[in-house]
Amino acid sequence: MIGASLSRWSMAYFAAALIALFAAEIMMTAGFGFPGATVAAPETLILVHVVAIGWLSLLMCGALLQFVPVLVVQPLYSDTLALPALVLLVSGLAALVLGFLQLGGYIGTSFPFLAAASVLLGCGFALIIWNLGRTLAAAPKLPLPAQFVTVGLVCVAATVTLGIIFALVLGGTVNATSLLVLTGIGRPIHATAGLGGWLTFTAMGVSYRLLAMFMLAPDLERPTTRAALLIGTIALAVAIAGGVIAALTHGNPAIALLAAFIGGVLALALYGADVRHLYRARKRKNIELNSRMTAFAFASLAASVVLIAVLLGLGQLEEHIGAVVFLVAFGWLSGLGLAQLYKIVAFLTWLECYGPILGKAPTPRVQDLVVEPRAVKWFRLYLLAVWAGEIVLLAGLPLLFRVATAAMFVATIGIAGEILRTRRLHNVAAASRLPAGAQLPRLLISSHA
Amino acid sequence: MTSAFLELDVRPTLRNGGEPFQEIMQAIASLVPGQGLKLYATFKPVPLFSVLKSKGFSNEARELDNGDWEVLFLPTEGAAHTAPAAAPAADSAAWPAPMQELDNRDLDPPEPMVRTLAATEAMQQGEVLCALLCREPVFLLPELAKRGHAWRGAFEPDGTTYKILIRIGAADREAA
Numbered sequence: 001m002i003g004a005s006l007s008r009w010s011m012a013y014f015a016a017a018l019i020a021l022f023a024a025e026i027m028m029t030a031g032f033g034f035p036g037a038t039v040a041a042p043e044t045l046i047l048v049h050v051v052a053i054g055w056l057s058l059l060m061c062g063a064l065l066q067f068v069p070v071l072v073v074q075p076l077y078s079d080t081l082a083l084p085a086l087v088l089l090v091s092g093l094a095a096l097v098l099g100f101l102q103l104g105g106y107i108g109t110s111f112p113f114l115a116a117a118s119v120l121l122g123c124g125f126a127l128i129i130w131n132l133g134r135t136l137a138a139a140p141k142l143p144l145p146a147q148f149v150t151v152g153l154v155c156v157a158a159t160v161t162l163g164i165i166f167a168l169v170l171g172g173t174v175n176a177t178s179l180l181v182l183t184g185i186g187r188p189i190h191a192t193a194g195l196g197g198w199l200t201f202t203a204m205g206v207s208y209r210l211l212a213m214f215m216l217a218p219d220l221e222r223p224t225t226r227a228a229l230l231i232g233t234i235a236l237a238v239a240i241a242g243g244v245i246a247a248l249t250h251g252n253p254a255i256a257l258l259a260a261f262i263g264g265v266l267a268l269a270l271y272g273a274d275v276r277h278l279y280r281a282r283k284r285k286n287i288e289l290n291s292r293m294t295a296f297a298f299a300s301l302a303a304s305v306v307l308i309a310v311l312l313g314l315g316q317l318e319e320h321i322g323a324v325v326f327l328v329a330f331g332w333l334s335g336l337g338l339a340q341l342y343k344i345v346a347f348l349t350w351l352e353c354y355g356p357i358l359g360k361a362p363t364p365r366v367q368d369l370v371v372e373p374r375a376v377k378w379f380r381l382y383l384l385a386v387w388a389g390e391i392v393l394l395a396g397l398p399l400l401f402r403v404a405t406a407a408m409f410v411a412t413i414g415i416a417g418e419i420l421r422t423r424r425l426h427n428v429a430a431a432s433r434l435p436a437g438a439q440l441p442r443l444l445i446s447s448h449a
Numbered sequence: 450m451t452s453a454f455l456e457l458d459v460r461p462t463l464r465n466g467g468e469p470f471q472e473i474m475q476a477i478a479s480l481v482p483g484q485g486l487k488l489y490a491t492f493k494p495v496p497l498f499s500v501l502k503s504k505g506f507s508n509e510a511r512e513l514d515n516g517d518w519e520v521l522f523l524p525t526e527g528a529a530h531t532a533p534a535a536a537p538a539a540d541s542a543a544w545p546a547p548m549q550e551l552d553n554r555d556l557d558p559p560e561p562m563v564r565t566l567a568a569t570e571a572m573q574q575g576e577v578l579c580a581l582l583c584r585e586p587v588f589l590l591p592e593l594a595k596r597g598h599a600w601r602g603a604f605e606p607d608g609t610t611y612k613i614l615i616r617i618g619a620a621d622r623e624a625a
Contacts, residue, residue, distance in 0.1 A: 004587045070587050141463075141492060212584075213558060218609060219584065284557055351559070355592055358563050359570035366559060 004069035006352055009082040011423070012444040013062025014341060016090055018416050020054025021334070025412060028405035034322045035398045040187075042104030044322075046097050051329055053093045053121070056199050057156075059337050061085070061128050063344065064149065067206055068132050071146040072139035077131050085127035092120030099171060114171030118164040125160045129153050144225050148205025151233050155197025158240045162190040182247050189243035189253055191325070196264060197236045199333050200301075204228070204271055207294070210340060211275065215282035215291050220274055228270035235263030261312075265305055272302065289372045293339035293379045300331025300386070323393040330386045330408070338382065338415055346370050346422045352441045353425065353434075361435040368429075369422045378414030385411055454487040455480055460517060462606065463491045471603040473497065477504065477522075486522040493518050544601075544616055547579035548572060554583045554610060562589045565615070569598060574618040582611045589613075594620060 024047060027033055033047035069076045076082075099113035136142060136150055162182075168174045169183040212219045239260030243253035275298060279291075304327045311317040311324065346369045354363040389404030423443060425433050434440060441447070457476045459469035469490075476486055485506070488494070497520075498508050506522040513519055549568055553561035565580045566589070572578060585602070593600050597620045602613035 005591045073585055073587055140495065216555070216557060216583065283555055347559070351588055355562075355588070356595070358592070359567035363563070 004066075004073065004075060006348060006446040007062075007066040007069075007076060007082065008079045008446050009086060009444075010062040010066045010348070011345070011446055012083075013058050013065070013086055014345065014419075015444055016086065017055050017058035017062065018412070018419075020050050020058065020093075021412055022409065022416075024051045024055060025405055025409035029402050029409055031398070031402055035393060035401060039322050042100040042106075045103075046100045048325070049093065049096055049100075052194055052199075053089065053096070056329065056333050056337065058086070058089060059341065060199060060202060061089070063206065063340070064128075064132055064202070066344070066348065067209070068135050068146070068149060071143060071149065071206075071209055072136060074135055074138045077134035077138070081127050081131045085124050085131070088120050088124030088127065092117050092122075092124050095120055096167070099167065103170060112171055112173065114167040115173045118167045118171075118173075122160060122164055125156055129157055143209075143219075144221055144229060145205040145209045147229055148208070148232075149202050151229070151236065152198050152202030152205065155193050155201060155236055155240065159190060159194040159198055162186060162193065162244075166190065178248050181250075182244065185253055186244065186247050188257055189240060189247070192239045192243070192257060192260070193236070195325070195328055195333070197240065200328075201232060201236065203333065203336055204232075207336065207340075208274070208278075211278050211291065211294070214343060215278065215287055216284040217278045217282040220278065222274060222277070224270045224274050228267045228274065231263050231270070232267035235260040235267060238263065258312075261308065265309070268301065268305055272298070288343065288367070289370075289376055289379065290339045290343035293342075293376075293383070294336055296383050297332050297335030297339060300327060300335055304328045304332055320394060323390060326393055327386075327390050331383075331390065335383065335386070338412070339379065342370070342375060342379075342415065342419060342422075345419050348446065349423050349425070349441055352446050353438050357435060357437040361437060362432065363435060363438070364428050364432050368432075369425065369427055370418070371421075371427050375415065375418040378411045378418065382408060382411035382415065452484075454485045454521065456487045456489075458489040460489055460491050465606070465608040469603070470497075471601060474601075477501065477506075480524075483524060485524060488520045488522065490518050490520065491516075494520060544577050544614065545575070546577065547614065548576045549578050551578070551580040554581050559588070562586060562592070565589060565613075566592065566596075569593075569596070569615055569617060572617045576617050578615045578617070580613050580615070582613065583609065585611055586613065 027047050027050070033041065033043040033045075037043040065076060065082050095113050095117035098107065099117050101107050102109070102111075102113055132149070132153060136146055136153075139146065142150065165174075165179055166183045166186070169179050208220055208225065211217065239257055242256030242260070245251075246253045246256050279287075279295070304324060307320075307327060308317065308324055311320050317324070346366055350364075350366045350369055357363060385404050385407035389401055389408065392398075392400040392404060421427055423441065425440060455476055457473065459472055462469040462472060473486075473488065480486060488497075493510055493512070498510075501508065501522050505525050507525050508520055508522050510518055510520040549572065551564055551568055553564055556564065561580070561582050565578070565582075565586070568578050568580075585604075590600065593615060597618050599616045599619035600613055602611060604611050
């Protein structure tokens with residue numbers, strides 16, 4: 001056991017992720033894709049994948065490259081593989097966007113962009129799964145948060161596999177009947193595996209550890225945590241394996257997804273109880289901005305579950321699926337992601353800059369790298385904009401939705417600006433910024449020394 | 450007459466979420482020449498094999514009916530008598546008593562790391578620092594290695610306190 005060091009490329013992942021988030025917000029504000037276009041329109045597909053791959057997956061990969069080693073107290077299997085994975089994922093996303101533009105008739109060339117995207121994204125995610133999988137496999141015993149991440153990695157493999165099948169079918173590369181059928185009705189399975197399995201389940205696992213760490217609460221290995229893991233895993237298996245089998249045997253994947261939803265609600269309720277326990281059992285009474293804002297992300301997650309249940313009851317889920325995905329992606333996943341990113345960048349930058357001289361010279365505290373009263377305004381604007389956007393989406397007011405996403409864009413620019421200031425140590429008083437022996441960290445590459 | 454094997458059951462420690470490494474090392478240190486260790490664990494303790502091999506023990510592991518593992522660590526020929534003498538720092542009795550003790554359990558991260566490193570900077574070569582933490586110090590360990598300090602750490606039997614002993618400038622003498 002030698003502990004964990006700084007992940008070299010995580011900052012580059014975070015930067016690429018934020019750029020994708022800006023792009024998605026600009027698209028929504030410009031009226032590109034849903035709700036102006038239908039959920040299945042190429043424009044919407046572009047928007048959804050810029051959010052899911054560009055923003056959320058790159059953010060998650062960057063965070064996992066840093067925190068999987070922390071979860072299992074093992075060094076990352078390979079720091080080197082992280083860079084080609086990033087290049088493959090970004091270029092794969094670009095090819096995917098071009099492929100969708102081709103489907104929408106925006107580009108005339110016959111270059112097989114969707115097939116290229118399949119190869120690039122497939123290889124990129126495979127490298128991530130291999131790197132993190134080997135890191136997990138080196139641990140003598142997986143703590144519960146790491147088991148959540150393991151399930152999440154299986155789910156991203158399933159998501160990418162389905163995505164590749166869809167891309168090859170839509171791009172005309174394959175035309176086997178079964179795959180055509182799967183592409184026709186398998187989209188909800190793909191979305192559930194991605195948003196539910198990969199992003200939500202992994203975020204749950206990592207949040208158990210990060211919340212405990214930053215709030216000084218005991219690490220949880222409670223029966224409820226085990227039950228959340230077990231029930232959640234079964235629900236995901238039912239949704240993904242059950243859904244695919246149903247689709248291939250001319251059944252209805254909706255039944256598998258409904259069964260999985262019930263299990264998913266149970267798992268999320270147990271997770272909610274655990275998180276409440278973490279907040280209550282914390283030793284640190286004054287919690288920092290990231291933990292306060294994360295609470296609002298949890299509220300969005302709970303609201304998403306209630307919304308799905310209500311829409312199912314009213315028989316309107318299909319009609320409002322765009323609004324559901326919006327709340328899950330921007331209220332829950334992005335809310336959590338932005339809040340934790342704000343803290344993670346401060347913590348990692350502090351560790352990189354001052355770790356080597358701790359005890360040898362006076363150093364600033366981590367909190368000296370951030371100015372919370374300024375950042376909190378941007379976070380409030382972001383959350384209000386997302387919730388307002390959700391309401392006007394449900395009410396069918398597309399123009400007001402664009403106003404809301406414009407506010408989201410302004411807020412995330414503000415948050416990203418704060419994160420940039422943190423990374424450049426602009427918030428630290430000049431006199432104590434760089435004591436002898438300390439070096440200003442590079443923007444996108446972290447060094448070990 | 451001592452028996453051929455000292456028995457050590459670390460399953461309760463593991464089930465309580467503890468880290469039995471220190472317990473095992475103490476048991477190894479207490480063996481009389483020629484004596485082996487019979488270890489019971491909840492999983493096959495593969496990382497331990499190489500650690501104990503370097504201390505002159507071969508191993509025979511077998512899975513029990515209930516999924517637990519029984520491992521026999523046998524002193525290899527000739528190694529039993531020479532190994533402890535050749536690596537005095539490797540047995541915990543050889544470390545001097547801590548010069549300083551820190552209780553960092555209630556501090557906000559990364560304050561425990563800050564205080565621990567500050568304390569090591571003020572100490573002399575060969576001295577030992579004892580620090581109590583509320584979790585495994587994953588970011589501290591590489592920093593200790595970089596500064597050339599040796600360390601030994603494990604969760605206490607309560608499963609919530611992580612106790613680390615740091616010996617200043619002793620990394621050369623011991624592969625942690």
